[in-house]
Amino acid sequence: MKVKKLNHPFFVIIGPSGSGKTKVAEAVFPIAYKVISHTTRPIRKEEIAGVDYYFETKAQFERLLNSEALAEHDIYHKNQYGVGVAELINKTRDHYAYDVLTIKGFQAIEKQFGKMVIPIFLEVSKKNVLLRLQTREDDETIIAQRAALYDRESKNKKIVTSYTPHFIIDGNQSFEEVVNDVKKVVNEVIKEN
DSSP states (O other): OOOOOOSSOEEEEEOOTTSOHHHHHHHHSOGGGBOOOEEOSOOOTTOOBTTTBEEOOHHHHHHHHHTTOEEEEEEETTEEEEEEHHHHHHHTSSSOEEEEOOHHHHHHHHHHHGGGEEEEEEEOOHHHHHHHHHHHOOOHHHHHHHHHHHHHHHTHHHHHTTSSSOEEEETTSOHHHHHHHHHHHHHHHHHHO
16 A cells, blocks of 8 residues: 555654553544544443444454555454554544554554654653552453553653654643643644644
């Protein structure tokens, strides 16, 4: 598939599991600006197909992979996830867009689209991540799994800093302060583009 360019910036929110990435992104960006990912994960009762994710069968996801329709893809908890090239191009046609992705997802998209892909890393202490996970998750196994990921995922900050531009946000601040800092970054990047 011939890759086109992005007309406007694509912001990628990155950070350790439990850092508040999704909630921060939802507070900062208009919902219509979200790049919707494909997944083989089963739909949850509060989710809407085509709004939260494009829910795919394994066969449908394989077709996306084989046709090179995905700008990136990854496996998380035995489910496949991926961002479509067409979705990225369409969402950035008239305005900036965003998504919450892994470092691997960011790198794959940045490799194709370059400096229009802007990483924003939320840096949060392990103590705060554990506190947040315990308030939103009842399953101790899931809490332990996500806590175990922290050390690996927090090292992604160093990877993010090797890209220009990049932004590191102190995620240990209050939610409102984190949201305001991310908004400042978005406004700064938009003024430059």
